[in-house]
Amino acid sequence: MLGGNTARIIDMCLLRHPGTAELAKAASSRTVGKEIRELEDLGVLTRYPAKGASAGRPKLRCRLTPAGLELKRVLDDIRFRADYRRVELAGIPVTVGLFRSMAEGYGAPLVTGHGLAVPEGMEKRARALARWSGVEVEGIGLEGFAERGAVAEGLRYIGLEDVIVLAAANEKDPARLQACATTLINDFARRIDYGLLLELALKAGAVNEVGGLLFLTNRLAGRGVVRREVLDGFLRRVARRRVERHPRYEILVAQGVPPSEAEHSADAEVREKWHARLPTFEECREVFGWRGVGRVG
Amino acid sequence: MDRVSVERLLVELGEALPGMTLYMLGGGVMVLRELKEDTVDLDFMAESNEDLREARRVLKSIGFREYEAQRFERRRVGDRERVDIDAGGFLGMPLTGEMRSRAELRRFGAADVMLLSDEDVLLFKAVTGRYKDLGDVRALSGTVYWDVVLEESLRMKRMGVAKASPGIVAITLRHAGVDDAVVRRFESAGKQSS
Numbered sequence: 001m002l003g004g005n006t007a008r009i010i011d012m013c014l015l016r017h018p019g020t021a022e023l024a025k026a027a028s029s030r031t032v033g034k035e036i037r038e039l040e041d042l043g044v045l046t047r048y049p050a051k052g053a054s055a056g057r058p059k060l061r062c063r064l065t066p067a068g069l070e071l072k073r074v075l076d077d078i079r080f081r082a083d084y085r086r087v088e089l090a091g092i093p094v095t096v097g098l099f100r101s102m103a104e105g106y107g108a109p110l111v112t113g114h115g116l117a118v119p120e121g122m123e124k125r126a127r128a129l130a131r132w133s134g135v136e137v138e139g140i141g142l143e144g145f146a147e148r149g150a151v152a153e154g155l156r157y158i159g160l161e162d163v164i165v166l167a168a169a170n171e172k173d174p175a176r177l178q179a180c181a182t183t184l185i186n187d188f189a190r191r192i193d194y195g196l197l198l199e200l201a202l203k204a205g206a207v208n209e210v211g212g213l214l215f216l217t218n219r220l221a222g223r224g225v226v227r228r229e230v231l232d233g234f235l236r237r238v239a240r241r242r243v244e245r246h247p248r249y250e251i252l253v254a255q256g257v258p259p260s261e262a263e264h265s266a267d268a269e270v271r272e273k274w275h276a277r278l279p280t281f282e283e284c285r286e287v288f289g290w291r292g293v294g295r296v297g
Numbered sequence: 298m299d300r301v302s303v304e305r306l307l308v309e310l311g312e313a314l315p316g317m318t319l320y321m322l323g324g325g326v327m328v329l330r331e332l333k334e335d336t337v338d339l340d341f342m343a344e345s346n347e348d349l350r351e352a353r354r355v356l357k358s359i360g361f362r363e364y365e366a367q368r369f370e371r372r373r374v375g376d377r378e379r380v381d382i383d384a385g386g387f388l389g390m391p392l393t394g395e396m397r398s399r400a401e402l403r404r405f406g407a408a409d410v411m412l413l414s415d416e417d418v419l420l421f422k423a424v425t426g427r428y429k430d431l432g433d434v435r436a437l438s439g440t441v442y443w444d445v446v447l448e449e450s451l452r453m454k455r456m457g458v459a460k461a462s463p464g465i466v467a468i469t470l471r472h473a474g475v476d477d478a479v480v481r482r483f484e485s486a487g488k489q490s491s
Contacts, residue, residue, distance in 0.1 A: 048404045069305045175428035247472040248426025251465055279428040
């Protein structure tokens with residue numbers, strides 16, 4: 001069971017609901033046919049007729065059953081840990097990647113991923129060691145981030161302050177990570193080392209965004225979760241720049257909403273005072289307070 | 298919700314809603330097409346109010362709580378799931394016949410789930426004005442036929458759905474950093490049709 005062909009078939013069945021012909025890319029038709037029958041017998045995958053297939057023998061598509069999906073989850077985790085160990089044993093400082101650190105480490109809402117984080121400049125070496133296609137390697141520019149990380153259940157996760165700064169400065173999916181970061185700031189407000197946070201934000205050139213997130217967190221919580229003097233410390237280091245209004249503002253104005261009503265006061269303050277481009281107050285509110293149990297905290 | 302979570306929830310819903318056809322849009326479709334890693338929620342359109350009532354009943358029976366009108370959530374250990382569902386349309390935009398005919402069938406459990414085309418997923422995302430949708434619009438912009446998006450946007454305008462008109466879509470496309478020539482086409486179509 002669980003040989004390379006089996007694992008490949010399980011991977012392919014997750015998303016595309018392939019037919020047997022497509023699965024034959026994983027191995028020969030005969031092998032694939034045998035594997036499918038065995039996996040079906042084990043209750044890992046099931047087949048259903050594709051609609052609109054031409055006359056004659058109906059074409060069948062394969063999809064994973066709930067048991068198959070659980071197995072896929074376990075397989076992914078095994079592969080992730082194997083690559084993590086391989087990189088670690090090579091002496092490269094490594095942590096779980098940003099998305100997974102936020103979700104699994106700190107219970108942040110709605111972000112997942114199978115990335116590994118290594119110091120910038122070491123990505124190429126780490127990628128060469130990572131064997132499984134689902135595992136991505138990201139380079140982190142904050143010096144010493146791995147040493148500041150927190151270990152839980154055999155994996156090192158990115159430290160809280162680094163997570164907030166990296167979320168604020170993320171280019172891949174900034175709005176979602178930033179919105180999730182407000183929940184982390186709210187829940188871990190007493191654990192955050194704000195001196196370190198400011199230092200890291202300065203290094204990352206993200207003082208405006210991190211400060212804006214601290215401010216937004218207070219507005220979302222409706223109270224001073226982050227102390228006034230902390231906000232003032234960030235505000236003093238804010239770099240002034242022109243920030244465009246949210247697209248939502250333009251859309252509402254184009255639809256006839258008076259300009260004075262088209263922007264939330266918190267969004268106006270983030271733009272005018274913090275000079276930051278962050279998700280809207282309403283977007284953050286959609287996920288605010290939505291946090292599960294994290295392994296680190 | 299990552300790919301496994303999306304598929305797992307779809308199978309669970311499909312088992313509980315035999316014979317029903319649901320139209321899926323939003324980030325869930327992008328996850329299933331490998332255009333993004335995960336999504337905040339799954340968005341559906343039922344074909345009728347009767348189907349919507351049945352879907353709401355089933356969602357509640359499998360542990361979802363309706364915390365806003367037609368917005369459901371279920372919290373489990375290590376997993377959070379959110380489902381938005383409406384009938385005949387979404388966000389005030391109707392499900393048109395053309396959208397139906399472009400949709401791709403997938404079977405989950407005993408239910409048919411029709412995934413809206415990338416063009417229609419983009420159109421729905423282009424009217425929200427949310428930052429987080431800009432990244433999705435950018436990702437979709439590499440796969441769509443702009444003629445199809447523009448045609449559907451003009452159709453919306455003719456149907457009186459001003460929020461999906463080409464001029465509005467152009468605002469989102471510009472913020473998402475879509476090619477200038479495409480943005481100008483939508484702006485120009487918006488002006489001509491007004």
